Amino acid sequence: xxxxxxxxxxKNYGGDVDGWIRMNANSKDITDEDxxxxxxxxxxxxxxxxxxxxxxxILKLDNK
Numbered sequence: 001x002x003x004x005x006x007x008x009x010x011k012n013y014g015g016d017v018d019g020w021i022r023m024n025a026n027s028k029d030i031t032d033e034d035x036x037x038x039x040x041x042x043x044x045x046x047x048x049x050x051x052x053x054x055x056x057x058i059l060k061l062d063n064k
Contacts, residue, residue: 002038006030010038 009030013020017035044061047053053061 002034002041006034007038010035015039015042 006029009020013023015038017032020030020035041061041064044053044057044064048058048061
């Protein structure tokens with residue numbers, strides 16, 4: 001589950017998962033799965049905001 005704290009961690013490292021791992025190797029605050037879910041959602045939102053998304057894509061994203 002994505003939380004506000006996980007989003008803050010992602011933002012603090014500018015989406016750089018390698019940088020986060022180097023600094024927080026033993027941290028359980030955010031998982032790789034969480035990290036890549038946030039990345040995926042941001043990419044999908046960019047597609048929608050750019051006007052390039054089909055209606056089906058937008059609906060799928062809403063459900064996600």
